[in-house]
Ligand code: ADP
Protein backbone atom coordinates (compact mmCIF):
# COMPACT_ATOMS: atom_id res chain seq x y z
CA UNK A 225 0.00 0.00 0.00
CA UNK A 226 1.27 3.48 -0.79
CA UNK A 227 2.44 5.68 2.08
CA UNK A 228 -0.38 8.05 1.22
CA UNK A 229 -2.83 5.52 2.65
CA UNK A 230 -4.44 7.14 5.63
CA UNK A 231 -6.69 4.34 6.63
CA UNK A 232 -6.70 0.58 6.21
CA UNK A 233 -8.83 -2.29 7.26
CA UNK A 234 -7.38 -5.75 6.89
CA UNK A 235 -9.51 -8.87 6.83
CA UNK A 236 -12.24 -7.32 8.90
CA UNK A 237 -15.00 -9.80 9.73
CA UNK A 238 -18.14 -9.62 11.78
CA UNK A 239 -20.55 -12.36 12.68
CA UNK A 240 -23.60 -11.29 14.65
CA UNK A 241 -24.54 -13.95 17.15
CA UNK A 242 -27.82 -15.77 16.72
CA UNK A 243 -30.76 -14.46 18.70
CA UNK A 244 -34.19 -15.92 19.40
CA UNK A 245 -35.57 -14.32 16.27
CA UNK A 246 -32.60 -14.55 13.91
CA UNK A 247 -29.89 -17.07 13.06
CA UNK A 248 -26.23 -16.00 13.26
CA UNK A 249 -25.29 -13.65 10.45
CA UNK A 250 -21.88 -13.11 8.93
CA UNK A 251 -22.21 -9.45 7.97
CA UNK A 252 -18.55 -8.88 7.01
CA UNK A 253 -16.49 -11.60 5.36
CA UNK A 254 -13.03 -10.07 5.35
CA UNK A 255 -13.01 -6.44 4.33
CA UNK A 256 -9.71 -5.09 3.00
CA UNK A 257 -9.86 -1.40 2.26
CA UNK A 258 -7.17 1.19 1.75
CA UNK A 259 -8.35 4.75 1.86
CA UNK A 260 -6.02 7.31 0.30
CA UNK A 261 -5.23 10.43 2.25
CA UNK A 262 -7.15 13.43 0.95
CA UNK A 263 -9.76 11.46 -0.93
CA UNK A 264 -13.53 11.48 -0.82
CA UNK A 265 -14.02 7.76 -0.57
CA UNK A 266 -17.37 6.17 -1.34
CA UNK A 267 -18.41 2.92 0.27
CA UNK A 268 -21.26 1.70 -1.87
CA UNK A 269 -23.56 -1.23 -1.53
CA UNK A 270 -27.22 -2.21 -1.35
CA UNK A 271 -29.12 -2.39 1.91
CA UNK A 272 -27.78 -5.18 4.06
CA UNK A 273 -24.37 -5.22 2.36
CA UNK A 274 -22.57 -4.52 5.63
CA UNK A 275 -21.77 -0.81 5.31
CA UNK A 276 -23.09 0.24 8.69
CA UNK A 277 -21.51 -2.76 10.37
CA UNK A 278 -18.17 -1.62 8.99
CA UNK A 279 -18.67 1.98 10.11
CA UNK A 280 -20.00 0.95 13.51
CA UNK A 281 -16.92 -1.17 14.13
CA UNK A 282 -14.81 1.92 13.45
CA UNK A 283 -17.02 3.94 15.77
CA UNK A 284 -16.66 1.37 18.53
CA UNK A 285 -20.40 0.69 18.47
CA UNK A 286 -19.98 -2.89 17.23
CA UNK A 287 -17.25 -5.35 18.19
CA UNK A 288 -15.46 -6.92 15.27
CA UNK A 289 -15.02 -10.67 15.09
CA UNK A 290 -11.54 -10.61 13.52
CA UNK A 291 -9.21 -8.51 11.41
CA UNK A 292 -7.64 -5.17 12.11
CA UNK A 293 -8.03 -1.47 11.53
CA UNK A 294 -5.08 0.79 11.05
CA UNK A 295 -5.12 4.56 10.94
CA UNK A 296 -1.98 6.04 9.49
CA UNK A 297 0.19 3.31 10.89
CA UNK A 298 -1.58 3.20 14.25
CA UNK A 299 -3.24 -0.10 15.12
CA UNK A 300 -6.70 0.62 16.49
CA UNK A 301 -6.57 -2.31 18.95
CA UNK A 302 -3.24 -1.31 20.42
CA UNK A 303 -3.92 2.42 20.52
CA UNK A 304 -7.67 2.90 20.61
CA UNK A 305 -7.51 6.47 21.90
CA UNK A 306 -5.16 7.71 19.23
CA UNK A 307 -6.93 5.99 16.39
CA UNK A 308 -10.33 7.10 17.65
CA UNK A 309 -9.07 10.67 17.81
CA UNK A 310 -8.26 10.51 14.09
CA UNK A 311 -11.83 9.62 13.17
CA UNK A 312 -14.98 11.69 13.20
CA UNK A 313 -17.91 9.36 12.70
CA UNK A 314 -21.50 10.20 11.82
CA UNK A 315 -23.59 7.04 12.30
CA UNK A 316 -26.65 6.27 10.22
CA UNK A 317 -28.96 6.32 13.23
CA UNK A 318 -29.47 9.66 14.94
CA UNK A 319 -28.45 9.23 18.57
CA UNK A 320 -28.48 12.27 20.78
CA UNK A 321 -29.47 13.26 24.24
CA UNK A 322 -32.65 15.26 23.69
CA UNK A 323 -32.20 17.32 26.82
CA UNK A 324 -29.02 19.12 25.80
CA UNK A 325 -28.78 22.11 23.51
CA UNK A 326 -26.62 21.84 20.38
CA UNK A 327 -24.00 24.00 22.05
CA UNK A 328 -23.91 21.80 25.16
CA UNK A 329 -23.83 18.68 23.00
CA UNK A 330 -20.71 19.87 21.18
CA UNK A 331 -19.03 21.03 24.37
CA UNK A 332 -19.62 17.60 25.91
CA UNK A 333 -18.12 15.88 22.88
CA UNK A 334 -15.12 18.22 22.92
CA UNK A 335 -14.62 17.39 26.58
CA UNK A 336 -14.89 13.70 25.80
CA UNK A 337 -12.09 14.03 23.24
CA UNK A 338 -10.01 16.16 25.62
CA UNK A 339 -10.04 19.26 23.45
CA UNK A 340 -8.78 22.14 25.64
CA UNK A 341 -11.25 25.02 26.10
CA UNK A 342 -9.01 27.43 24.20
CA UNK A 343 -8.95 25.15 21.16
CA UNK A 344 -12.66 24.45 20.93
CA UNK A 345 -14.45 25.48 17.76
CA UNK A 346 -17.98 25.00 19.03
CA UNK A 347 -19.54 28.18 17.67
CA UNK A 348 -17.60 28.06 14.42
CA UNK A 349 -18.81 24.51 13.74
CA UNK A 350 -22.41 25.33 14.63
CA UNK A 351 -22.36 28.35 12.31
CA UNK A 352 -20.76 26.35 9.49
CA UNK A 353 -23.59 23.83 9.68
CA UNK A 354 -26.29 26.46 9.84
CA UNK A 355 -27.14 25.77 13.47
CA UNK A 356 -25.85 29.07 14.84
CA UNK A 357 -29.31 30.41 15.65
CA UNK A 358 -30.39 27.11 17.23
CA UNK A 359 -27.45 26.61 19.50
CA UNK A 360 -29.48 27.19 22.67
CA UNK A 361 -32.55 25.24 21.58
CA UNK A 362 -33.22 21.81 23.02
CA UNK A 363 -32.26 19.02 20.68
CA UNK A 364 -35.73 17.53 20.85
CA UNK A 365 -37.06 20.77 19.33
CA UNK A 366 -34.87 20.46 16.24
CA UNK A 367 -36.17 19.24 12.91
CA UNK A 368 -34.86 16.00 11.44
CA UNK A 369 -32.57 17.89 9.09
CA UNK A 370 -31.14 19.96 11.93
CA UNK A 371 -30.49 16.83 13.97
CA UNK A 372 -28.68 15.33 11.02
CA UNK A 373 -26.49 18.43 10.80
CA UNK A 374 -25.86 18.33 14.52
CA UNK A 375 -24.67 14.73 14.12
CA UNK A 376 -22.11 15.98 11.62
CA UNK A 377 -21.13 18.84 13.95
CA UNK A 378 -20.59 16.37 16.80
CA UNK A 379 -18.17 14.38 14.67
CA UNK A 380 -16.05 17.45 13.97
CA UNK A 381 -15.33 18.84 17.45
CA UNK A 382 -11.84 17.29 17.63
CA UNK A 383 -10.92 18.32 14.06
CA UNK A 384 -10.40 14.73 12.89
CA UNK A 385 -8.30 14.13 9.75
CA UNK A 386 -10.89 11.55 8.65
CA UNK A 387 -14.62 12.21 8.56
CA UNK A 388 -16.84 9.16 8.09
CA UNK A 389 -20.50 9.58 7.20
CA UNK A 390 -22.92 6.66 7.10
CA UNK A 391 -25.77 7.39 4.65
CA UNK A 392 -25.93 11.06 5.60
CA UNK A 393 -28.45 11.87 2.88
CA UNK A 394 -30.83 8.94 3.23
CA UNK A 395 -34.24 10.50 3.72
CA UNK A 396 -33.09 14.13 3.82
CA UNK A 397 -34.47 16.83 1.57
CA UNK A 398 -32.74 18.10 -1.56
CA UNK A 399 -31.70 21.39 0.03
CA UNK A 400 -29.99 19.75 3.00
CA UNK A 401 -28.31 17.25 0.74
CA UNK A 402 -26.90 20.06 -1.38
CA UNK A 403 -25.64 22.13 1.54
CA UNK A 404 -24.20 19.08 3.27
CA UNK A 405 -22.23 18.08 0.21
CA UNK A 406 -21.04 21.62 -0.26
CA UNK A 407 -19.72 21.63 3.29
CA UNK A 408 -18.13 18.19 2.95
CA UNK A 409 -16.35 19.37 -0.19
CA UNK A 410 -15.07 22.39 1.68
CA UNK A 411 -13.72 20.21 4.49
CA UNK A 412 -12.09 17.96 1.94
CA UNK A 413 -10.49 20.90 0.15
CA UNK A 414 -9.07 21.97 3.50
CA UNK A 415 -7.44 18.55 3.93
CA UNK A 416 -10.00 16.26 5.57
CA UNK A 417 -10.23 12.77 4.15
CA UNK A 418 -13.90 11.85 3.77
CA UNK A 419 -15.51 8.43 3.75
CA UNK A 420 -19.19 8.17 2.99
CA UNK A 421 -21.51 5.27 2.55
CA UNK A 422 -24.47 5.43 0.26
CA UNK A 423 -26.66 3.18 -1.78
CA UNK A 424 -27.06 5.87 -4.44
CA UNK A 425 -24.50 5.46 -7.17
CA UNK A 426 -25.22 8.90 -8.59
CA UNK A 427 -24.27 10.40 -5.28
CA UNK A 428 -20.99 8.52 -5.17
CA UNK A 429 -20.44 9.41 -8.79
CA UNK A 430 -20.90 13.07 -8.03
CA UNK A 431 -18.94 13.23 -4.78
CA UNK A 432 -16.28 10.54 -4.65
CA UNK A 433 -12.92 10.10 -6.32
CA UNK A 434 -12.38 6.57 -5.01
CA UNK A 435 -15.06 3.94 -4.62
CA UNK A 436 -15.37 0.54 -2.99
CA UNK A 437 -18.43 -1.56 -3.61
CA UNK A 438 -19.44 -4.12 -1.05
CA UNK A 439 -22.07 -6.77 -1.37
CA UNK A 440 -22.94 -9.57 1.07
CA UNK A 441 -20.08 -8.49 3.32
CA UNK A 442 -17.42 -8.63 0.63
CA UNK A 443 -15.55 -6.02 -1.37
CA UNK A 444 -16.38 -6.65 -5.03
CA UNK A 445 -14.73 -3.53 -6.46
CA UNK A 446 -12.21 -1.05 -5.12
CA UNK A 447 -10.83 1.50 -7.51
CA UNK A 448 -10.73 5.11 -8.57
CA UNK A 449 -14.07 6.31 -9.84
CA UNK A 450 -12.58 6.87 -13.23
CA UNK A 451 -11.39 3.27 -13.54
CA UNK A 452 -14.63 1.91 -12.24
CA UNK A 453 -16.70 3.87 -14.72
CA UNK A 454 -14.34 2.96 -17.53
CA UNK A 455 -14.71 -0.67 -16.57
CA UNK A 456 -18.45 -0.30 -16.75
CA UNK A 457 -18.54 1.34 -20.13
CA UNK A 458 -22.26 0.93 -20.36
CA UNK A 459 -25.10 3.30 -21.08
CA UNK A 460 -28.66 3.13 -22.25
CA UNK A 461 -30.33 5.22 -24.87
CA UNK A 462 -34.07 5.46 -25.28
CA UNK A 463 -35.53 6.16 -28.73
CA UNK A 464 -39.13 7.23 -28.65
CA UNK A 465 -40.92 6.72 -31.93
CA UNK A 466 -44.02 8.53 -33.16
CA UNK A 467 -46.13 5.41 -32.60
CA UNK A 468 -45.34 3.07 -29.67
CA UNK A 469 -43.60 -0.14 -30.75
CA UNK A 470 -44.94 -3.58 -30.00
CA UNK A 471 -41.90 -5.49 -31.25
CA UNK A 472 -38.20 -4.77 -31.64
CA UNK A 473 -37.30 -4.24 -35.32
CA UNK A 474 -35.46 -7.32 -36.59
CA UNK A 475 -32.43 -5.29 -37.69
CA UNK A 476 -31.84 -4.19 -34.09
CA UNK A 477 -32.31 -7.49 -32.34
CA UNK A 478 -28.63 -8.31 -32.19
CA UNK A 479 -27.97 -5.16 -30.14
CA UNK A 480 -28.86 -5.46 -26.45
CA UNK A 481 -32.34 -4.07 -26.80
CA UNK A 482 -35.71 -4.03 -25.11
CA UNK A 483 -38.96 -2.08 -25.13
CA UNK A 484 -39.96 0.02 -22.13
CA UNK A 485 -43.49 0.44 -20.71
CA UNK A 486 -44.25 3.20 -23.18
CA UNK A 487 -43.24 1.18 -26.21
CA UNK A 488 -39.98 3.06 -26.70
CA UNK A 489 -36.87 1.26 -27.87
CA UNK A 490 -34.09 0.98 -25.27
CA UNK A 491 -30.59 0.10 -26.45
CA UNK A 492 -27.68 -0.67 -24.16
CA UNK A 493 -24.32 0.27 -25.62
CA UNK A 494 -20.66 0.81 -24.83
CA UNK A 495 -19.83 4.52 -25.14
CA UNK A 496 -16.18 3.68 -25.88
CA UNK A 497 -17.26 1.73 -28.98
CA UNK A 498 -20.24 3.52 -30.42
CA UNK A 499 -21.88 6.92 -30.16
CA UNK A 500 -25.51 7.95 -29.97
CA UNK A 501 -25.50 9.52 -33.51
CA UNK A 502 -24.41 6.20 -34.98
CA UNK A 503 -27.08 4.34 -33.05
CA UNK A 504 -29.65 6.86 -34.24
CA UNK A 505 -28.62 6.15 -37.84
CA UNK A 506 -29.12 2.44 -37.29
CA UNK A 507 -32.47 2.93 -35.64
CA UNK A 508 -33.68 5.16 -38.48
CA UNK A 509 -32.39 2.72 -41.06
CA UNK A 510 -34.43 0.06 -39.29
CA UNK A 511 -37.49 2.20 -40.02
CA UNK A 512 -38.14 3.97 -36.71
CA UNK A 513 -39.67 7.44 -36.81
CA UNK A 514 -37.71 8.86 -33.84
CA UNK A 515 -39.28 11.83 -32.06
CA UNK A 516 -37.22 11.91 -28.87
CA UNK A 517 -33.91 10.60 -27.53
CA UNK A 518 -32.66 10.32 -23.97
CA UNK A 519 -29.67 8.56 -22.45
CA UNK A 520 -29.25 6.99 -19.08
CA UNK A 521 -25.92 6.61 -17.27
CA UNK A 522 -24.99 3.31 -15.77
CA UNK A 523 -26.20 3.02 -12.19
CA UNK A 524 -25.40 0.84 -9.23
CA UNK A 525 -27.56 -1.91 -10.62
CA UNK A 526 -25.53 -1.90 -13.82
CA UNK A 527 -22.31 -2.03 -11.84
CA UNK A 528 -23.58 -5.05 -9.99
CA UNK A 529 -24.81 -6.70 -13.12
CA UNK A 530 -21.45 -6.23 -14.77
CA UNK A 531 -19.50 -7.34 -11.69
CA UNK A 532 -21.57 -10.38 -10.93
CA UNK A 533 -22.16 -11.65 -14.46
CA UNK A 534 -18.78 -10.85 -16.02
P1 ADP B 1 -26.01 -1.83 5.36
O1 ADP B 1 -25.59 -0.72 6.26
O2 ADP B 1 -25.09 -2.00 4.19
O3 ADP B 1 -27.42 -1.73 4.94
P2 ADP B 1 -25.74 -3.48 7.75
O4 ADP B 1 -24.32 -3.42 8.15
O5 ADP B 1 -26.69 -2.64 8.49
O6 ADP B 1 -25.86 -3.21 6.18
O7 ADP B 1 -26.25 -4.99 7.84
C1 ADP B 1 -25.50 -6.07 7.30
C2 ADP B 1 -26.18 -7.38 7.65
O8 ADP B 1 -26.06 -7.62 9.05
C3 ADP B 1 -27.67 -7.40 7.35
O9 ADP B 1 -28.01 -8.68 6.92
C4 ADP B 1 -28.30 -7.09 8.69
O10 ADP B 1 -29.58 -7.67 8.79
C5 ADP B 1 -27.33 -7.74 9.66
N1 ADP B 1 -27.29 -7.05 10.95
C6 ADP B 1 -27.02 -5.73 11.15
N2 ADP B 1 -27.02 -5.44 12.47
C7 ADP B 1 -27.34 -6.58 13.12
C8 ADP B 1 -27.50 -6.94 14.50
N3 ADP B 1 -27.34 -6.03 15.48
N4 ADP B 1 -27.80 -8.24 14.77
C9 ADP B 1 -27.94 -9.15 13.79
N5 ADP B 1 -27.79 -8.90 12.49
C10 ADP B 1 -27.50 -7.63 12.15
Ligand code: MG
Pocket residue numbers: 275276277316390391
Ligand atom coordinates in the same frame (compact mmCIF):
# COMPACT_ATOMS: atom_id res chain seq x y z
MG1 MG C 1 -26.54 1.04 6.74
